[in-house]
Amino acid sequence: MRRLHGLARAMAGAAVLLAFASESALAQANRQRAISHPAAATSTPRGDAEAGRQKADAERCVECHGAEGQGVTHAGASATEARVPKLAGQRPEYLLKQLRDFKSGARKDDLMLVAVRNVEETDLRDIVAWFASLPRMQGPDARTDFAAGRMLYAQGDAARGIPACVSCHGDDGGSATAAGPLVPIIGGQGSHYLEQQLLQWRSGWRRNDAAMKEAARHLSDADIKSLAGHLATQR
Ligand code: HEC
Ligand code: HEC
Numbered sequence: 001m002r003r004l005h006g007l008a009r010a011m012a013g014a015a016v017l018l019a020f021a022s023e024s025a026l027a028q029a030n031r032q033r034a035i036s037h038p039a040a041a042t043s044t045p046r047g048d049a050e051a052g053r054q055k056a057d058a059e060r061c062v063e064c065h066g067a068e069g070q071g072v073t074h075a076g077a078s079a080t081e082a083r084v085p086k087l088a089g090q091r092p093e094y095l096l097k098q099l100r101d102f103k104s105g106a107r108k109d110d111l112m113l114v115a116v117r118n119v120e121e122t123d124l125r126d127i128v129a130w131f132a133s134l135p136r137m138q139g140p141d142a143r144t145d146f147a148a149g150r151m152l153y154a155q156g157d158a159a160r161g162i163p164a165c166v167s168c169h170g171d172d173g174g175s176a177t178a179a180g181p182l183v184p185i186i187g188g189q190g191s192h193y194l195e196q197q198l199l200q201w202r203s204g205w206r207r208n209d210a211a212m213k214e215a216a217r218h219l220s221d222a223d224i225k226s227l228a229g230h231l232a233t234q235r
Contacts, residue, residue: 047126052129052130068134
């Protein structure tokens with residue numbers, strides 16, 4: 001009887017262990033999948049680009065982001081205008097995530113909070129589908145070689161704990177497909193916007209992605225200026 005009791009206890013123990021092991025294996029597999037295929041962790045936006053064109057106008061997105069999603073590029077743009085990113089040709093999954101983050105407060109910006117606060121998710125999907133369908137954002141021709149930024153982008157700086165940006169953002173900042181759809185295109189983006197975002201990541205003001213926050217942590221002001229200058233002219 002005592003032996004049976006002991007056996008039952010051992011079996012119950014083993015069952016608990018097994019359940020625990022299989023559950024944690026599942027959790028691990030899920031985490032792994034989320035890392036290697038972020039799309040699996042988010043839903044792919046399947047919006048209607050044609051409807052999105054009208055909605056972007058009705059919701060006044062184009063007033064700031066430009067009729068072709070190219071931001072405000074004229075010389076002498078005001079400080080607020082220069083803060084506005086280009087959205088043309090950007091990855092729709094990335095755009096949708098940002099809009100959700102602005103809504104929830106995970107990414108903080110007063111103008112964007114007001115802009116999206118009352119816009120329904122289905123409308124946002126259509127709008128991002130339209131911006132994503134436009135010809136990819138473009139900056140001016142490269143006149144200066146931002147050598148330091150170019151090197152840092154391609155190789156990082158292991159001694160200072162800075163990863164190679166290219167591993168996620170891809171050649172020319174076109175976003176490496178293997179890194180998943182949540183990594184934005186940054187080649188051809190406005191240099192002032194890029195600089196501001198890198199400063200925000202470094203200070204911790206923008207914190208809606210752990211890997212990116214880590215990547216920016218050790219950048220100096222000069223690194224940031226040079227990276228932004230380099231990236232703005234990539235295409
Ligand atoms: C009053 C001007 C203004 C309006 C209107 C506006 N935006 Fe923005 N948007 C901005 C600014 C400024 C930023 C940069 C915020 C920051 O510094 O983080 C931004 C950022 C974004 C981003 C993040 C892009 C990136 O590369 O991370 C997306 C996406 C976006 N806006 C979409 C929209 C959509 C969609 C609408 C319409 C529903 C809209 N915006 C309306 C000014 C505006
Ligand atoms: C491990 C992958 C990874 C590495 C390495 C990485 N990034 Fe990023 N980066 C991301 C992701 C993911 C995002 C989008 C985060 C989010 O959801 O807001 C991002 C966002 C950005 C943005 C904001 C773009 C926008 O439109 O707002 C900039 C600028 C940027 N990265 C520059 C860099 C630079 C410069 C480096 C190298 C020093 C770098 N990144 C290294 C993954 C990475």
